Structures are given as C-alpha cells and as structure tokens.
Amino acid sequence: MVVATSLDEFSLGYRGWRVVLACFLMAFFMFGFGLYGQGVYLAELQRAHGWPGTLVSAASTFSFLLTSILVIFTDDLLARIGLRALILCGLIALGASTALLGLMQAPWQLYLAYALMSVGWTGMGSVVIATVLNSWFERRRGLALSLAFNGATCGGIILVPVLLALSGSIGFRSAMLAATIVMVVLVLPVVVVFTGWPVETALNSAEGSPRRGKPARHSRKELLANASFWTMVLPIAFALLAQMGFIIHQVTFLEPLIGRASAGLAVTIMAAMAVVGRLTLGLFVDRLDPRLACAVSMISQAAALLVLLQSTSPAVLLGCCALYGFSIGNMITFPPLIIQREIGSTAFAAAMGLGTSIGGIVSAFGPGIVGLVRSASGDYTMAFAMCAALDVLAAGLVLWRPGRKAETKRNLAPSP
Template identity: 85%
Template sequence: MIAATGVDESSLHYRGWRVVLACFLMAFFMFGFGLYGQGVYLAELQRAHGWPGSLVSAASTFSFLLTAILVIFTDDLLARIGLRSLILCGLAALGASTVLLALMQTPWQLYLAYALMSVGWTGMGTVVIATVLNSWFERRRGLALSLAFNGATCGGIVLVPLLLSLTGSIGFRAAMLVATILMVVLVLPVVVGFIGWPAENLRATGGRSGGAAAAPAHSRKTLLASAAFWTMVLPIAIALLAQMGFIIHQVTFLEPLIGRASAGLAVTIMAAMAVVGRLSLGLFVDRLDPRLACAASMTSQAAALFVLLQSTSPVVLLACCAVYGFSIGNMITFPPLIIQREIGSAAFAAAMGLGTSISGIVSAFGPGIVGLARSASGDYTMAFAMCVVLDLVAAGIVLWRPGVRAKLAAL
C-alpha cells in the first residue's frame, strides 16, 4: 500500500520530504566514502604504508563484489530487523570502516575496513533508499528519487575535495576522523527523527517493522522467472558496464587530446551535468513512461560517445562529456520506477536488491573490458565504439515490454 495515496505530496509539509532529506544525506556519505573516496584511499594508503596499488585495488574489488552479494538479502533484513535498525547498522558499519581506514597498520585491516563498507552499502545504499521512498511517494516518486540520489553525486563533488583539502592541512588520519564525526553528527539525527515506514504501511501489515518491504523468501525465484524483471535488469546492467568503462578511462582518453587540466574540467562538467540531469528528469519523470525515458538516456549516451570519437576539438569533447553526464545519474533512478509500475510493491525490495546485485556484478567488469579492448587495438576507438553498441543494445532491450505484467500479487 502506498502511503502517499490521498495526501498532497507537493506540499512542503508532507513528511515524505523530510525522509528525502535523510536519504540525500545517506547517499551523500555512502557514495562519497564508499565510491568516490576510494581514489583518495588508494593514493594515501600507498603513501603512508608503501602498499602496492594492486593490494588496495583488490580490496576495492572485494568490497564491490561483497556488496553485490549482501544487497540481495536487503528485503530479508528489512523484514527481520526493521528499516531504522538496518540503516543505523549501516551507518555504524560505514563509520567503523572509515575510522579503521584512518588507523590501520596491516593489510588484513584494509580488507576488514572494506568488508565493513559493504555492510554500510547494505544499510544505506541504493536499495534501502529506493525502498523507503517508494513507500512514501506515488505521484512524486520520480522527483523524490532524483533529489535523494543527487546526494550520491554531491558526495563526489563535495566530500572528496573536502577530504583532499583536510588531508593536505591536518593529514589523512585526522581528515578521515573529522569527516566521520561530521557524517555521524549530520546523519544520525535525521535517521532517528525522520526515517520510518508511513503509518498506512504499518497498519496494512499489522504493525510489523518491515512494512511493505517484507516479502516471502521465494520472491527472488519468482523474479528470476519474470520477463519484466529481466527486461529491466539486463539493459541497466549493460548500460552501467559501458558507463563504468567510460568513466574510469575518461581522463586517460582525453588527456593526450586536450591536456590534463581540461581533462579534469571534463570530469567536473560531467559530474555537474549528472546533478542537472537528475533534477531535470525528476521534474517530469512521473509523467513519462520510464522505459521510454530510460531508452532515450541510453541512446543519448551512445550518441555522445560516437561524436566523442569523431572529434579532437576541445569544445566538442567537453560538450560530449556534458551530454554524457546528463544521463549518468538517472541510470539508478529508472529501475525503482520501472519495478514499481511493472512488478509492484509486494516484491519491491527483493527486486531492487536482486537487480542491484546483478547490475553491480556486471558493471564491475566495465573498466577491465574497456582496458582490454584498448590494449588489443592500441587506442580507445574500438573500446568506446563497443560502448556505443552496448548502449544501443540496452536501449532496444528496455523497450521490449513483456506481454504479461509481472505483478507479484501472490507474494
């Protein structure tokens, strides 16, 4: 049952917008520390301990793969311990992870820190944010998701430069401890004060803390047999594979063409346009067909990459990065919108967890595949052309609509 039915979701007094603020802060610190900050850890841990880059990079890969496994069970955790408890566990795990990163002395502590970070992703990541906002919003669901997930991009834009600045002035250890304290001070009160299931959800489920997220264990098996599920998950996974491949190799591709400073500017422009893209889509997406909008986003990324390969003009290259960035953030906004429309609330958390796991595992291979293609051909032409094809294939798959709705009412 959607709590937003019969309420004015556009009113600033609606409690759901306070939940959006809490989710924004969760995404800000989770993505800031758990994704964008990993480049900082790589450099600083190598400098402080002399550890090879391969050791730290392997820990990152371990963390992403462990996260992909843990998020599958998000719906079970929500049903067993409740929403607020899961988020607080995630916050505690992420805080412990960042403190350990600051204080560690041996490689095994590095892997422990990254394992704790995976627990943080389970409690504060995409699946939980999408699930709680799905329960609070119906008519403005797309805008709520867009605003909350903008916290992820802002985490990269704000938190990483802050860490670098603090590291330069007070050192990496103190910088991580200060940033961790800041996270707890900002996130803990809003989680305790704002986060929870809507009252309608609790009444509909007899007061269980799991609310609408609770679903029988066999729902995952049913999802894997659902055409609606696969025509959403597979194209998103393919598009994210291409996206991750381009993002990781973007600077290496652009630097010989336009120089280091301009390549860095291209990254900044792309990140800023990701925020603009999320906000712009959020204003209209609730009136759009999410599959059509998703296909259009994938096609726009393919077009941007295609033009990127045809030009050496700095203006054109920066413009292509801007167009590409416009759709980057929306790739994690579309899945919950499609799931709610075609699969429904009963198995929402299960579908988000399983879908996020599949797309996370597939997209993790993006940087490696692009790197191999570049090594085999000697430049990025074949590698990025492959990304163009992948985006177009993904756009075609997401437009295929199964003849039977996969609404899992039986669950």
C-alpha cells in the same frame, strides 16, 4: 490513525520530503566515502604505507563484489530487523570503516575496512533508499528519487575535494576521523527522527493502487523467472558496464587530446551535469514512460561516445562529456520506477536488491573490459565504440515489454 493521500505529496509539509532529506544525506556519505572516495584511499594508503596499488585496488574489487552479494538480502533484513535498525547498522559499519581506513597499520585491516563498507552499502545504499521512498511516494516518486540520489553525486563533488584538502593540511588519519565524526553527527539524528514507514496509506488511483508500506518478503526464484524483471535488469547492467568503463578511462583518453587540466574540467562538468540531469528528469519523469525515458538516455550516451571519438576539438569533447553526464545519475533512478510500475510493491525490495546485485556484478567488469579492448586495439576507438554499441543494445532491450502489468503482478503475488 493518520492516513496519507496523494495530495500530501505536493505539499512541502508532507513528511515524505523529510525522508527524502534523510536519504539525500545517506547517499551523500555512502557514495562519497564508498565510491568516489576510493581514489583518495588508493593514493593516501600508498603514500602512507608504501602498499602496492594492486593491493588497494583488489580490496576495492572485493568490497564491490561483496556488496553485490549482500544487497540481495535487503528485503530479508528489512523484514527481520526493520528499516531504522538496518540504516543504523549501515551507518555504524560505514563509520567504523572510514575510521579504520585512517587508523590502519596492516593490510588485513584494509580488507576488514572494505568489508565493513559493504555492510554500510547494504544499510544505506540505493536499495534501501529506493525502497523507503517507494513507500512514501506515488505521484512524485520520480522527483523524490532524483532529489535523494543527487546526494550521491554531491558526495563526489564535495566530499572528495574536502578529504583531499584536509589530508594535505592535517593528514589523512585526522581527515578521515574528522569526516567520520561529521557524518555521524549529521546523519544519526536525521535517521532517528525522520526515517520510517508511512503509518497508513490508502492511495486509490483510477486503476486502484496497492497499499504502500512495509515491503513484504518475496521469493527471488519467482523474480528470476519473470521476463519483465530481466528486460529491466539486463539493459541497466549493460549500460552501467559501459558507463563504468568510460568513467574510469575518461581522463586517460582525454589527457593526450586536451591536456590534464581540461581533462579534469571534463570530469567536473560531467559530474555537474549528472546533478542537472537528475533534477531535470525528476520534474517530468512521473509523467513519462520510464522505459522509454531510459532508452532515450541510453541512446544519448551512445551518441555522445560516438561524437567523442570523431572530434579533437576541446569544446566538442567537453560538450560530449556534458551530454554523457546528463544521463549518468538517472541509470539508478529508472529501475525503481520500472519495478514499481510493472512488478509492484509486494516484490519491490526483493527486485531492487536482486537487480542491484546483478547490475553491480556486471558493471564491475566495465573498466577491465575497456582496458583490455584498448590494449588489444592500441587506442580507445574500439573500446568506446563497444560501449556505444552496448548502450544501443540496452536501449532496444529495455523497450521490450513482455506481458502486461496486471499479469506480472498476479504472477508475483505472494503466496498466502
């Protein structure tokens, strides 16, 4: 029987790094198609079918809300059908969704495609990625998560321009079908060969680490009654609400100040800095307190927003977008690190699923709330100041540590 040790994690030959590659590809296509690509679908479906933007936007909202419900049951699905089967189901659903987006002729097919995309999120999204990497890594967990989740940002940087270029040259239908085929060809063999739970783990630190491996099913009622869970979930949800609000309204705010081209450059800089931020944090986060690092990231975003509101200098505005982007990707890296440290492995998948669901539902209102405040006040000053205030509030909440780690784990221990 193969026994994994913590020393393996520092070797390039450790199988866990191949699992990271598989998770990177999953994040690349899932976030590329399922999040960043939605702007492409909005434009192309309006152009191809003359459908109103509200119809396509409503389908996007439906998909995000359905995803937030389905991810709650990730731990149940992992226990019932297994890791590899769940990922393959997600891949099939995402492939069917993207192919249908290219082939559809009727509005009801749009909602079917977006429902399939929600199933794809359940099988290939952040909850599954965090859960499998949590089982493979202990001392390099933060780096592994950062590398894998960089696939999400790379999906936006690479896949969206490719889809736009292909749509212009060979048409939207052919572009979607070609991209779907490429996804299946790249992801399917990697998932089949590389993904799985460690055969055996016996990692013993000074405190005595729990055995890592297949996550146990866990009562969500116990998580909802746990204060440590809420002081992780609510701050992240508030920060994501502010983050989604700023991202969606960023170009609208910047274009009158610095022009369309420079506003587009600001988005590119912000996305690139998200990659840099994840890689930089990944190198050090395993030696840091994740709650403190999370609070610092939230404060940096608040500072960037406040300076953004006080300046009209293109250089300063682009610098603020770069600073803001540095912490964007890390908001989905911190939760699994906090959960593992304070709640433990036995409830990891359940806590990730429930926390992701709550954060997804709350953050979905971000763009709408920012838009309402902007309309009521006449400009973005109050709206972005509200986002900065939410970041400061979130930073204070995430530093609150109710109870001790040992007590938390004992309270969440599965019943025999």
